[in-house]
Amino acid sequence: MKNKIVSLLLLVTVVLMSVSLCGCKKSSAEIYFLNFKPESATIYEEIAKEYEKEKGVKVKVVTAAANTYEQTLKSEIAKKNAPTIFQVNGPIGYQSWKDYCLNIESSEIYSHLSDKSLAIKGDDGKGVYAIPYVVEGYGIIYNGELTDKYFSLKDRNNDYTSMDEIDSFDKLKKIVEDMQKKKKELGIEGVFSSTSLSSGEEWRWQTHLLNVPLYYEFEANDDYEDPTIAGLNAKELDFRYEKEYKNLFDLYVENSVTEKTLLGSKSTDDSMAEFALGKSVMVQNGNWAWSQIKKVSGNNVKEDKIKFLPMYMGISGEEEQGICIGTENYFAVNKQATKEEQEASLDFLNWLFSSETGKKYVTEQLDFITPFDTFTDSELPNDPLAKEVVRYMRDDSLKTIPWIFTSFPSENYKKDVGSALLDYVQGTKTYDEVSKTVKDKWKSERS
Amino acid sequence: MYKSLKKWFPVFMLPTLIAFFIAFLIPLILGIYLSFCNFRSVSDATFVGFSNYIKVFSENSDFVNSLWFTVKFAVVSVITVNIFAFLLALLLTRGIKGTNLFRTVFFMPNLIGGIVLGYIWQLIINGVLYGFGYSITSNAEYGYIGLIVLMNWQMIGYMMIIYIAGIQNIPTDILEAAKVDGAGRFKTLFNIVIPSVMPSVTICLFLTITNSFKLFDQNLALTAGAPGKQTQMIALDIYNTFYGKIGFEGVGQAKAVIFAIMVAVIALLQLYLTRQKEVES
The missing domain is CATH 1.20.5 (Single alpha-helices involved in coiled-coils or other helix-helix interfaces)
Structure with missing residues (x-):
């Protein structure tokens, strides 16, 4: 009898323990923020602490490892304590998470959004389900010190005197090829950093570079005012500017630090390191790259000499083209959270982007260029590439290219285009096959 | 009691x-x-019947391609791993000097995780291929051979330990009797040692077959399927299907179920066949 009681007691403890392990107690209105940017993980944790100190509301920050946000969100949202604030990457991302996106049209944070068209609307054009919180830009980053050095050489094949004169693909090609010839005199290993094509590192080409020709294609579609919407509705692609896409891609590959056949093992980090160490003059990337360049030990890029050049590829009218500016980062509030949690989450977002403390974190530590009207000119981040983005954004003589790649059909699509590009540089596929992949895969992944 | x-x-x-x-x-x-549902997250799913299973084969040929690649890989690596492991076990049961040291050294790679091993071998292989102006993604063959080398390197030590245990279990009186009867080294090996270690063979074959079929981390780290999807093994294909396209979670799940059944059938068949060969000493 006694033994029976002992075993029963043990059993109860075992069961209780397992139950208490899974079902943590729910405190009132805790905010759970699933962060997308691993590089800002520690800053968000600091912000959370600050917010708790100031407002007494607990914020739990969980950061997904690089490139695993969708996976993490998928498993986190199924839990009982699901994220109350999460992020979608654009209209396609909204489509997959719309059951979880709350209509935040009446929220204060939405009222601060300076360009309301940036927000993601519902399928019927009504309601606001996700709002962008950071604007980013990308183009060809160049090291002004090295280009100045080039322009001071005597035996150039052209008579341009500064990068400001370069406003088309032909001019770019001319100086790039000449620079490549004079790489010894310039002390570089190649004009462009490695065109990184190892698995998971192809996004600069299959997403960012492809954005430009497809933007021009969708923009020409008169049925839709917004090229992103045109892209979302495109069942098939003409890939009208395939030749132009090849122009710039070939220029990258032919005048590179690395031999063509070895590009399959290079990563974005490799290219940024090459640029930071002055082995290359140019690299295609965005303003987020500055923190990466800064981190490379022995970097010798001068802060006031690093600039953006638009991605010219030979499309007519590109003299007026700016860099690509847009966003892939939208906040959404979980519709399936409790009312209190939703309120608390919106309050937190509003605090982050409009209170003095919050804004300080955003500009000084997160280095965000935000699309909210609560930020004045003096509250812009002071890293050189972010400043360049702002310069391009404000230059009315140039037409910035929006990020229409948010309308690309799927991750698979980008992956397949990336591996076709790898086959192309390795010589196992022709460019026609790449172009066919771009078109055929669009059709099959869209269906 | x-x-x-x-x-x-x-x-x-x-x-x-x-x-x-x-x-x-x-x-x-x-x-x-x-696998019979259309779902985004596991908590809300709608039943759709067999359509996921149809899509596995109708959507594209990735599943069949990666299955074929996996089979090619599994056959070669199962054979090489077991032969090398058995030979090493034979060598290291003969009382050579430093036997324990060698056993430890051969077993060590097994203690390193698959992702780490994958990246280490990628560095090594690329280091060699760079000299010739290639990298591991230049040709699917390189990835294939690389995977087999990696698998061997990782698994041989583990299988070796199992074989050593088997060999040490052979009663010495049988071996002595064979010697007295005038059996040579090869006769002893084929007529006494191998039949006596059949239980170990059963275990080792089972482990190597299932491990080669469900290989994932090593594949992801070494080539991630490049070039194209030519070195993509089946576990990686399932993963990519699940996360690659919105609405295809169920298809990935269906692939996983098919795969699980297949591996179970192969493994059971192998267990049945090798069990028959086991002898009571």
Whole structure:
């Protein structure tokens, strides 16, 4: 009898323990923020602490490892304590998470959004389900010190005197090829950093570079005012500017630090390191790259000499083209959270982007260029590439290219285009096959 | 005896049983159910019948291609791993100087995780191929051979230990009797040693077959399927299907179910066949 009681007691403890392990107690209105940017993980944790100190509301920050946000969100949202604030990457991302996106049209944070068209609307054009919180830009980053050095050489094949004169693909090609010839005199290993094509590192080409020709294609579609919407509705692609896409891609590959056949093992980090160490003059990337360049030990890029050049590829009218500016980062509030949690989450977002403390974190530590009207000119981040983005954004003589790649059909699509590009540089596929992949895969992944 | 077994059963077995239910049985059943569903997250799913299974084969040929690649890989690596492991076991049971050191050294790679091993071998292989102006993604053959080398390097030590245990278990009187009867080294090997270690062969074959079929981390780290999807093994294909396209979670799940059944059938068949060859000494 006694033994029976002992075993029963043990059993109860075992069961209780397992139950208490899974079902943590729910405190009132805790905010759970699933962060997308691993590089800002520690800053968000600091912000959370600050917010708790100031407002007494607990914020739990969980950061997904690089490139695993969708996976993490998928498993986190199924839990009982699901994220109350999460992020979608654009209209396609909204489509997959719309059951979880709350209509935040009446929220204060939405009222601060300076360009309301940036927000993601519902399928019927009504309601606001996700709002962008950071604007980013990308183009060809160049090291002004090295280009100045080039322009001071005597035996150039052209008579341009500064990068400001370069406003088309032909001019770019001319100086790039000449620079490549004079790489010894310039002390570089190649004009462009490695065109990184190892698995998971192809996004600069299959997403960012492809954005430009497809933007021009969708923009020409008169049925839709917004090229992103045109892209979302495109069942098939003409890939009208395939030749132009090849122009710039070939220029990258032919005048590179690395031999063509070895590009399959290079990563974005490799290219940024090459640029930071002055082995290359140019690299295609965005303003987020500055923190990466800064981190490379022995970097010798001068802060006031690093600039953006638009991605010219030979499309007519590109003299007026700016860099690509847009966003892939939208906040959404979980519709399936409790009312209190939703309120608390919106309050937190509003605090982050409009209170003095919050804004300080955003500009000084997160280095965000935000699309909210609560930020004045003096509250812009002071890293050189972010400043360049702002310069391009404000230059009315140039037409910035929006990020229409948010309308690309799927991750698979980008992956397949990336591996076709790898086959192309390795010589196992022709460019026609790449172009066919771009078109055929669009059709099959869209269906 | 039986009574006390009954009395203490809950105390000793219940935690394990609960863990087994939570971590194995429930996910298995849920997984099979989800393969018939259209879902985004596991908590809300709508039943769609067999359409996921049809899409596995109708959408594209990735599944069949990666299955074929996996089979090619499994056949070669199962054979090489077992032969090398057995030869090493033979060598290291003969009382050579430093036997223990060698056993440890050969076993060590098994202690390193697959992702780490994958990246290490990628560095090594690329280091060699760079000299010729290639990299591991230049040709699918390189990735294929690389995977086999990696698998061998990782698994041989483990299998070797099992074979050593088997060889050491052979009663010395049989070996002595064989010697007295005038059996040579090869005769002893084929007529006494190999039949006596058949139980180890069963285990080793089972482990190598299942491990080569479900290889994932090594594949992801070494080539991630490049070039194209030519070196993509089946586990990686399932992963990519699940996360690659919105609405294809169920298809990935269906692939996983097909794959699980297939591996189970192959493994059971192998167990049945090699069990028959086992002898009582």
